[in-house]
Amino acid sequence: MTEKTTDYRGKPVFTTGEAAEVCQVSQQTIIRCFDSGRLRGFRVPGSRFRRIPRDELLRFMRENDIPLTRLEGGKRRVLVVDDDQQIVELFVDVLEADGRFEIRTASTGYDAGVITEQFRPELMILDYMLPDVNGNVVCQTVRQNPDLNGTKIIIVSGVVNQDEIEDLLSAGADDFVKKPFNIEKLVDRIAELLEIA
């Protein structure tokens, strides 16, 4: 872990050398893939320099089963949204105890929106009943943003109604968890959704 100093988290465009480092392959391999079209990108106007957008690189790495660790950093970004401070703290304690997650919190739908723009969470733990908007509205907003294409959403609620759960899942939620919850099961589910199990 010490050899690597560069933080590629949040970097939007990569050179072939950077991509080779992220993927732990030679630059020559990257260039070959770029030229054959397997790794798509563009050339800097007026030059021959190849550039690769982040999302395209991510797709390439997944396709070829290359670990994402170097691109994403060591920890996965999780946003916890709940108006009950005790609940928020519980989630933070649970996820921090696990150690694999970088955590931000929000107590309203509005806060959640603002933080999402900067933080680009890979997973959201979203309380269904928020003071300003309901979980399904947040869900839809996230899904309409192409930049948040890969963000996973877990809805958490004390009220369980099968019909509402169906609505939430069709609005773009990935899972539903009822309060109170079993910590172990919840963490397992998060890891599963983030493919770090």
Next chain:
Amino acid sequence: MAQVPAQARRIELILQQIESLPTLPGIAMRLLQLTTDDDSDTNQVVELIRSDQALSVKVLALCRAADFGVRGNEVDIDRAVVMLGFDAVRNAVLSIKVMESFAEAEVDAAPDDGAARFDRPAFWRHCLAVAIAAELIAARHSHLRDLKPADAFMCGLLHDLGKLALDYALPRSYLRVIELTEKTHGNIAEIERDVLDLDHHTAGKRLAERWQLPHVIQDAMWLHGVPFESLPDLPHRRLIGLIGLADLLVRRQHIGYSGNHDLDESLIERATALGLDADEVESVVAETHEELRRRSEAMGLSDQPTTRLMLESIMQANSVLGRLNQDLQHKRQLAGSQSQALDVIGRFHRRASEPGRSVQDVLAEAVRSAGEVFGPGFYAIIHQPTDDPNWVVSRYHHSGRLINSRMMEPPPHSPSLAQLIDADQLSVDTMGVLPWLHDVLADHNDIRRIRLLPITEAWGTASVMLHDRTALPKPRLLAALTRSWGAAIAAAAKHEGARRLGERLAETNRIVAQSQQTLTRSKSLARLGEMASGAAHEMNNPLAVISGRAQLLAATLEQGSKARESAELIFEQSQRLSDLISALRLFAEPPKPNIQDVNVTAVIERAVHFVQQRAPDAPAIRVSVSPAMPPLHADAEQLASALGEVVLNAVQSGGTSPVELSIHVDPLKGRWNFNVKDDGVGMDARTLEHAFDPFFSAQPAGRQPGLGLARARRLVECMGGDIELRSTQGQGSTAIVTMPFIGADTLGQGPIRIRSGSDQEEKGEERAARSQSIR
């Protein structure tokens, strides 16, 4: 009853004897003829009386006694006739001649043993007193034109002639009558009927008829014992009443001998009933005594038994009287048939107005009544109930017994029965075109002989009587009959309608009460739902914190340590509390059942599995399912869950034998029955009443309270089913879960369908045929 002919013969014999009495002498008859003829000449009358010297003397004596301003012998007959008028002279002559007739007959009839006997002088004194009293009362009511003093006198004098006739015809038997009367102090007429089967009223009537006495006298003799209110409506009704009144007055005064000791009647009441002045009537008494004294002397009644005096009297009515007589006879016949019809109508009303009589009952009574009047024969009734296009056609025995009855749909566009009757176009021809009428009349040999008798009704109902009788009562009488029937039928229809309305009202009330109960329950369920929703949100957050913190804590504690166990327990219990909140919410707002065709066996297996999970130590459950079950229309999971709760409740009831779960189909009621039977502790009334309440438990402590049965009922009801609990304390309980053939989601959306297990695909026709047979 065998004695009736003998009795009738005996009466005939007596009457023959009476009729063998001598007729009135010619002179009396001639006189009657003259005095009743307005055109007759005074001279003729005078000549007639003069022709009989003895009569002349007696007439003059009577005239003097009557004191009509005639004094001494200086007055002769023609003067007397002019002064007194025909009527008075006629009365005098009649009195004399009648008495003479009987006096002659008496000669060999008088017994000489000194025992009780018919005291003729006393009898005549009574008659004379009644005549005088009646005459005086009539004279004091001169404004009442139907009370002529002369007529009153004559009727009074002769009213009891029947007694004389009976004594003449049957002297020994009549002595017995007298003896009994004196002994019992009863009414002589009753004793006459007991001993002779014939009273002096009837005997008098027959005698009067034979002698062709004027009608008014005939009726006075016949009817003077009848209470005024019961007298037939005759022109001289009041006169006859007056004779009865005078008779009572005289008897009260103990004048003469009448044989009637019945004095209970009130003179004043009788006088008032007659429209007479009671004071005037009472004031007559003193005058009657005085008048009687004078006249008795004149007729020789005071000293010597004057029967001789009467010897040759009595007369005959003229042809006018004869015609009048015939007239009366006719009227009496009419009255007779009217009273028969009245009897029939009376009987009909008595039977038809018994409580609880339906329209059909009343129709039957109308036929029975018709049978009584028209006689035996064919009878049927077509009846159209109010607001019903159909006609009810019923055939009856003439006794009113129903032979058959059917509901008929009249041909399209035919007018209603009421319209047919109103339009007066009712005939066998018009009815004959109706095809069904032939069916009804099929067993009658000649349809052309059937007659139609419309029964007039009010309020929209209508009936027609069909019969084959030819001899019908007179139109007016017939109209009275049909109107009576019609009124009773209409009344019964109204009553039936009112009763139906009442029943419907009661049923509606019951339904309203039921829905109110349901509404109250669903209202409280809705409130519970809201509460449970709020509770789920408000309670699950702190529970999540408790549970989450307990889990985190447990992870830091040493495996197997007491502290870790406690932390784990906190987690478990918070989970349980959360489950309860969820269950409560599910109870209040259960998810919509997903109704499908499901296999019963599968449902049972799931239910049993549910029980085994919740009560792993439970004894075996005995399941019996009748073979060839059709698929069940339900939400499999919810039904299994509901059945599971019910079975679990039975399993936990503390019984010793295995719980029995039996399933069968009730095709008549169109539902499934799941019976769950245990032999546990059973339930008392209070427990039964609250068994379905959430969190209710029979035991104050101990057994875990919950939503079990409450939830089961909720689930079953949401699928259109029901749960019923029956229990006897100490003898176990039975829960009956019923499920309709069709699910709640398809309720009322079409005919019920049952398919056998193998025959899933049916052709449309077969399905239609089946559903029809089930409906």
